[in-house]
Each structure stands twice: as C-alpha cells, then as structure tokens.
Amino acid sequence: MVILNDAVLIHGEMSQAFADYSIQNMKKIRAKAIKLDTCAKQMKDTVNITIKSVDDKSIDASLSYVQLADYLREIARSSSLIILPVFDHIDNNHKPLLDEQKRELQDLSDRLKVYIDDMLAIANSHDFDKITGFVSEQTQMFSYIDGIRRCQIKRAKAAVTNTRNSLLYMQILHETKQIVSYSMNVLKSYRDIVLIHSREKME
Secondary structure, three states: OOOHHHHHHHHHHHHHHHHHHHHHHHHHHHHHHHHHHHHHHHHHOOHHHHOOOOOOOHHHHHHHHHHHHHHHHHHHHHHHHHHHHHHHHOOOOOOOOOHHHHHHHHHHHHHHHHHHHHHHHHHOOOOHHHHHHHHHHHHHHHHHHHHHHHHHHHHHOOOOOOOHHHHHHHHHHHHHHHHHHHHHHHHHHHHHHHHHHHHHOOO
C-alpha cells in the first residue's frame, strides 16, 4: 500500500512542479518515480519467494497476492509514464501549461489524494463493507477526468494548445485514470487476502 500512497504524493508534486515549470523540482520527482517503479518491480519479481513462504493451504491468498503485486506494478508504471514525459517536456523548454490546465491538473491531484486516502482508510480499518459504496467515488473520478479530457479536446480544436502540449496532457489524464482503476483492484485484492487469512484462522 506504500507504493499506492507514494504514487499519489508524486502526482501532486508533479502538478505543482509542472505549474511552476521547475526543472529542479522535476529532477527530484523523477528520481522518486524511478525509485517507486524499481520498488514495485522488485515486489513483482520476488512474488514467487513470497508465495513459497506461505502455507500450502493458502493458494487463494497467494493468488490474491500475485494480483496485488501486478496492480501495484501497473500503478508505479503509470506514475513513470506521467513523470518522465513531463520532465522531458520541461527539460527541452517546450511550452508551459496554460493557466486553466494548471488549475485542472492541481484539482485532479487534490481529488486523487482524497480518493486514495479514503481507500487506504478502508484498507487500514478492514471495513471492507464500504467498498460497494466506494465504487461511486471511483465513477466520479472517471467522470471528472473525462470532463477534463473534453475541455482539452475543445482547446486542441480551437488551436489554443499545440500538438505536443495536447498529447502530453492527454497522456497525464490517461495514466491518472489508470491509477484510479488499478487502485480499486489493489483494494479488492488486499481485502481478499485479509478475509482469506481470517477464514483460515477460524478453521
């Protein structure tokens, strides 16, 4: 779950650094993104070692752990697919974001943090009955991102932004949506692991 939390923090830092057009801050954020990706990759690469240490009866728990590692790896990958292109954009002195893009991106990062904080609260409390209702929050996040996409398409059609800007901005939105999607899968996989272990203790 640390990987999920770190990905959200990095997203917020990216929004601010991109708005400030700060290459110094983006260098630090890029280093964090690379470290996060490496950590997630190591978790996935060592999944067999973890599984071997688990009781033979916990096949279902092992399956859920494999899924959890896969989803966290994808979240870290999406984070890199946001951070690295933004760094390159600033490093090559391409045009900065428009003021409205800055506001949208910052608001998106803020909403993403609230979303993930709520999700982590469910995971930490093991109050998994809330997941069903939490799905509506995911839907709201998807709708919000789609709304920003529509705004960006309108700007592109009106030639308010150039092609490079539009492609990068749309990539940020796409990968953010991926993080939202995969994070729900992380929560469900974690729930399955907890419930399976609880059931085994009772047997």
